[in-house]
Amino acid sequence: MPACPKNCIGLGTKINQQGYAAAFFARPDDCTGCAVCAEGCPDVCIEVWR
């Protein structure tokens, strides 16, 4: 399952301290506020404001 059904989230090229490529908000204008990204983030890093 993708992190965002609208494909708003991109993957950066830099590797963070945990060894992952950090995600970034690539297309905020397409965001519907559905919060699928927040519910799926294992580290609870995303907060959605509608």
Ligand code: SF4
């Ligand atoms: S709130 Fe929904 S549309 Fe917006 S970035 Fe998260 S998953 Fe994508």
